[in-house]
Amino acid sequence: MSIPAAAVAQGARRVSNGGLARVFLRSLFLQAAWNPRGMQNVGFADAIGPALAELYPDPGDRARAVARHLEFFNCHPYMAAAIVGGAVRLEERVASGELPAQSVSSFKTALGPPFAALGDGFFWLALRPTAALAAAVTEPFIGLGCVLVFLGLYNSVHLAARVWLFAVGYLRGEGVVDAIARAHFASSTPLLKACGAVLAGALAARSVLAAGLPDRPFHALLVASTIVGAAALLPRVGVTRAVYAALLVGLALGARFF
Amino acid sequence: MKSPSVALVRVDNRLVHGQVLEAWLPALDAQGILVADDEAAANVLARSAMALAIPPGVKFEVLRVKAAAEALKPGGKGPPASRTLVLLREVRDAEALHDAGVAIPQLNLGNVHFGVSRRQVAPSVFLDKDELAALERLAAQGTRVELRAVPTESPLALPDIKARFADV
């Protein structure tokens, strides 16, 4: 794509704060039209739309920029905020004639998959199960309040991270990789998972105790061995079969089971 | 420490991402990842972002396809760790490794994105007829070709892939 002549004449172009806010809000819908060929491409092109509208006043230029952003893109939906922010910064430089349009595309391609891996590991496989387990373990004591425990724990980290990632992406551009390296996503993942494992153990203990008290060691043993056996077999049989097997076994044993 | 070896060769347009690190690494008990890709080897940003995502304790290397072939073929310096997962961007890179003398007992197709002449054979895999032919040549020489994004899915074998290609 050629650099619009007007951009060169005007010098540096910037997206307004209002424009940035709109890009961020739209980035919350990144996966609305997730599809096998382009994955998050439509969501990305839609999210960056308000920035492109400010940078490319000519509708033809803007449509060409949108077309560029309809290329394949996929990332973790939260971590993508950093790439959306970074892409806005790079588009400013493209519109100002400092960079070729291709650089935005290679930025997205280079960062999408590794950031996806970071986000999958941290948010999906560490923060979410750990926050949910914290809620499940506290549920007998606080009842419905446990829902707020889950949403509070999860979203205080998630929302702060999402806003920070977008801001740091926009402010640092390609430097976003160093900034994220210092944010310890990768190194805090194992710690969070260990907390999750402790909570999962506590939850199992709660089931065993609920079955065994008062003075019903046989019930406790039955529940404990079901948990251990199921945990060992789950990867092979899957959740669906395990649930139906449990429903049947429970039906046969009846209330002896607890 | 076990001796360096290759656990699996995978074709994945996205190279290092969640499916690879969260699903394949533990399933294979892999101790290392070797990315064999010219574009990634030449791109500092891509290399540093990938390094950021690799879990601690996993050896990680990015090489051009040619250099990877030199390392992996008999008598080469070998993969970086025991049970290394080798990641390639394109099917043609697998054939390049094979033609350079690297043994590929098993080839996994994970993600191959849409392209103009490619047809969809699975939710995340699109192939053109040259790629299908390359896979058949590899299979004829003893490579077991399978298609699945993550190890918990049931794998699709080459005859099924061919059937889906013909159906589209």
Next chain:
Amino acid sequence: MLPLPPGGLLHLLLLAAIAALAGGLAAVERKGAFQFMVSRPLVLAPVLGWLLGDARGGLLLGVPLELLFLGGVNLGGSLPDNESLLAGALTAMVVPAGMAAGTGVDAPLAAIGLALLFPLAMFGRRLERASEYRNGQLMESAVVRAAHGDPLAARVNLRGLLLPFGAAAGICALAVMVSPLLAYLRAGSGEGALWALEGSWHAVWAIAAACSIRAIRDHRAPAIAAISAAGAIAAALIVGVFS
């Protein structure tokens, strides 16, 4: 005559409309928009339960469902079972049934409901694939429009939310409409059947605990969980002995 909620058929229709709206919004929030985890079973079931008239009943369903699907994760194009659709439909069926039967949500109702609706989790995954292909058409139209100079081509994005909304809304409304049947089964169950169903629900809880250990994908997780469980049980016994 099938048992209906206190307000009769009109009440049932109102509950169906509420369940449709909440279930549909949850389907949208699950992947297409926000992802604040409001559509997780742990949140959706008690919230929908509250809207239908029994928040605690919803929570009773939501906690074990959350644990059963704790390890399900969307990695790239690989899809997990749809826990949100199951949680929405199960709550939409069991909570009104509990109100109609006069028992509230209890273990036997939950066990029958889960046995009937569990396949929805897998069905939901198929539904998601179908809507991805529909989104593929949206994407193609966006590409064509951008190529013809339309700067607003990517605005088709939000249309991708319609199909998941509609499908989940319909299923949740249907779940409310068949709830009188579940209430009838519950009301007609004898002592023995209730006793057996109670056992079923507790067995599901044991599976849920096992799933939550498996959900932590780390090779140290089972060992850490075992130590933690042993410690918790020992602590409980010691406190129990000295109190």
